[in-house]
Amino acid sequence: MELPTIIKMVPSVILSFHGLLMAFHGDICESYFNFFKCSARKLQHLIISLSNAAILKFKSILDKSEWDVVGCLQFRMSVLALVIVNSDNYPVFIKTRHDYDKSKMSAEENMNILYNMNATLDIIEERQGQNQNRDPYLGLLNQCESYKIYGLLSATRIKILLMVSTNVSVMFRDSEARSTLKQLYSSYIDVTTYNPFYCPGSEVQSKKLEELVKSVFGLTADYNR
Amino acid sequence: MIDEVLLDLLHIELVNTLVTPSSNKSELNVTELENVGHSTGYRLIERITKDSHRFKDELDIMKFICKDFWSVIFKKQIDNLRTNHQGIYVLLDHRFRFISNISSSKQFIELMPKYLAFSCGLIRGALGNLGFNAIVTGEVVKPPSCRFQVQINKT
Numbered sequence: 001m002e003l004p005t006i007i008k009m010v011p012s013v014i015l016s017f018h019g020l021l022m023a024f025h026g027d028i029c030e031s032y033f034n035f036f037k038c039s040a041r042k043l044q045h046l047i048i049s050l051s052n053a054a055i056l057k058f059k060s061i062l063d064k065s066e067w068d069v070v071g072c073l074q075f076r077m078s079v080l081a082l083v084i085v086n087s088d089n090y091p092v093f094i095k096t097r098h099d100y101d102k103s104k105m106s107a108e109e110n111m112n113i114l115y116n117m118n119a120t121l122d123i124i125e126e127r128q129g130q131n132q133n134r135d136p137y138l139g140l141l142n143q144c145e146s147y148k149i150y151g152l153l154s155a156t157r158i159k160i161l162l163m164v165s166t167n168v169s170v171m172f173r174d175s176e177a178r179s180t181l182k183q184l185y186s187s188y189i190d191v192t193t194y195n196p197f198y199c200p201g202s203e204v205q206s207k208k209l210e211e212l213v214k215s216v217f218g219l220t221a222d223y224n225r
Numbered sequence: 226m227i228d229e230v231l232l233d234l235l236h237i238e239l240v241n242t243l244v245t246p247s248s249n250k251s252e253l254n255v256t257e258l259e260n261v262g263h264s265t266g267y268r269l270i271e272r273i274t275k276d277s278h279r280f281k282d283e284l285d286i287m288k289f290i291c292k293d294f295w296s297v298i299f300k301k302q303i304d305n306l307r308t309n310h311q312g313i314y315v316l317l318d319h320r321f322r323f324i325s326n327i328s329s330s331k332q333f334i335e336l337m338p339k340y341l342a343f344s345c346g347l348i349r350g351a352l353g354n355l356g357f358n359a360i361v362t363g364e365v366v367k368p369p370s371c372r373f374q375v376q377i378n379k380t
Binding site: 192 | 268272274280
């Protein structure tokens with residue numbers, strides 16, 4: 001099918017085509033193409049097969065020009081563990097890749113990861129005393145050859161730690177870690193403040209947070225911020 | 226924007242329901258109302274500090290409570306903050322909203338303290354979540370002006 005005929009077909013296709021044209025200017029498109037190994041012809045079929053809602057979503061992702069879809073995806077595929085620790089240093093939420101897929105990670109590895117997360121809390125404690133940089137996002141805290149740990153420390157001393165594997169040959173960008181942590185923090189606040197049944201200091205149980213965490217681990221295809 | 230009158234009405238009902246006469250006739254039991262304030266303040270500060278930076282020190286936190294925290298609840302800031310730099314802070318509000326609706330003369334002055342308990346709890350809860358154990362007391366100086374004394378316990 002020729003491109004002009006497609007454009008005539010439905011307004012939503014024009015919309016998505018517009019989104020794609022816009023993307024041509026950015027570097028997103030290039031990486032996007034590389035990632036899906038799309039030829040122009042394949043892309044046309046892709047546009048047609050996308051549902052209306054999907055196109056809108058697709059467009060909204062492309063519009064956020066600084067939002068790198070591929071980078072985000074790769075970042076999230078390599079997340080190993082996530083821990084939320086409350087102000088009294090009590091772990092209120094722990095998830096590792098082991099919980100989702102036992103084949104990807106052994107139990108010993110899992111223990112080792114949690115041990116490293118625990119050790120990172122000391123680094124946070126150190127940072128807490130420093131006054132120069134008071135941004136909640138702490139950046140890279142701990143690093144060895146197989147993993148990196150990023151952290152966030154809020155004004156109310158809630159700590160969120162994110163462990164990312166370095167085995168995948170990708171240069172992780174700081175911005176992905178930052179936006180992921182901010183997103184988790186905001187969701188955590190929603191759970192602890194709006195849920196009337198939540199008792200401060202207890203473990204967090206929330207479907208919404210679980211969903212978000214699943215997408216952080218790259219298990220669901222939702223990259224909305 | 227939520228209409229301010231809602232909080233006023235809700236607060237009046239809170240006071241009516243939760244403040245009970247204690248065994249000692251002359252005093253009122255405001256513990257429960259204070260606890261309601263505490264848990265409200267505890268959750269509220271979590272939301273307000275969501276996008277703000279971490280605090281430098283105690284004074285920084287008190288300033289935040291006088292400005293941002295107070296504005297969120299009462300749509301005005303605390304008028305005066307004094308401290309002895311040893312953990313005692315005095316917050317002065319020249320026109321405290323919960324009192325200004327009652328009277329600006331000394332007519333009901335003996336009934337007014339129970340209208341401060343909730344706000345004392347709010348401050349205590351906010352400080353609690355930020356890691357400080359505090360004792361907060363409120364008194365009506367000259368209606369509608371109020372004074373809150375915050376004493377931070379160092380542990």
